[in-house]
Amino acid sequence: MEPEIPETFQFMAFALLLAALVLTFLHLLRGPTVNDRIVAMDLTASIIMGFILLYSVLIRKAFYFDIAIVISLISFIGTIAISTYLKQKR
Amino acid sequence: MKELLVSILLLSGVLFILVAAVGLIRFEDLYSRMHATTKATSFGMLLLVAGVALFFSTGVVLLKAILIIVFIYLTAPLAAHSIARSFRKDDKEKQD
Numbered sequence: 001m002e003p004e005i006p007e008t009f010q011f012m013a014f015a016l017l018l019a020a021l022v023l024t025f026l027h028l029l030r031g032p033t034v035n036d037r038i039v040a041m042d043l044t045a046s047i048i049m050g051f052i053l054l055y056s057v058l059i060r061k062a063f064y065f066d067i068a069i070v071i072s073l074i075s076f077i078g079t080i081a082i083s084t085y086l087k088q089k090r
Numbered sequence: 091m092k093e094l095l096v097s098i099l100l101l102s103g104v105l106f107i108l109v110a111a112v113g114l115i116r117f118e119d120l121y122s123r124m125h126a127t128t129k130a131t132s133f134g135m136l137l138l139v140a141g142v143a144l145f146f147s148t149g150v151v152l153l154k155a156i157l158i159i160v161f162i163y164l165t166a167p168l169a170a171h172s173i174a175r176s177f178r179k180d181d182k183e184k185q186d
Contacts, residue, residue: 002145003093005100013104020104020111027114035120035177039127042169043114046131050107053142054100062146065154068139072158076165083169083176090178 002060013054021047038082045075092144099141106134120177128170135162 024047028040049068056064113126136159143155 003096005093005097005145009097009101013100016101016104016108020108023108023111023115027111033120033177035173036123038173038176039120039124040114042173043110043127043131046135047107047111049135050104050138053138054104057096057100057142057145062148062151065142065151065158069154069158069161072161072165076169079169080172083172087172087176090176 005057010054010058014051017047017050017054021051034086035083038079038086042075042079045071045078096141096145099137099144103134103137103139103141106130106137110134121174124170124174128166132162132166135159 021044024040024043028037028044031037031040049071052064052067052071056062107130110127110130113130114123117123117126139155139158143152
């Protein structure tokens with residue numbers, strides 16, 4: 001029923017996402033202000049969502065979509081919470 | 091045919107997320123960095139979710155995919171706006 005994706009493409013996609021994760025983590029370590037780190041954390045959540053979606057294609061299980069929903073919810077609430085805290089502290 | 095379409099969708103979505111990460115590294119202002127990450131990541135996630143939904147192509151997965159896409163496109167501008175509101179250029183060294 002599900003189509004056969006060539007494994008080369010899947011591992012290439014994993015490698016590109018890993019490169020994006022490394023770049024984002026470097027920015028998270030280096031970023032001069034707190035806001036840069038919040039942006040990097042937001043991007044990290046999106047990259048983790050991408051990893052989970054690609055992994056659900058790799059092992060052919062559809063229920064991994066729920067994890068992506070939960071991660072997007074938690075990342076949004078966390079970003080709003082930290083930036084509201086910073087805004088009120090100032 | 092379908093596997094080619096799914097492969098193209100997955101790879102291009104991942105490529106957009108990689109472009110977002112490169113923009114996060116390369117730009118030198120917080121506003122331009124957020125300009126890079128917000129839009130490119132939203133579009134990349136749209137392509138990725140569409141690819142995975144086309145891969146499984148059952149009713150529940152399509153419904154969840156539409157839910158994820160609508161949620162991402164609602165919340166990514168809100169989060170970016172909130173981060174931009176919490177930033178002011180003059181107290182850069184105080185916030186560090």
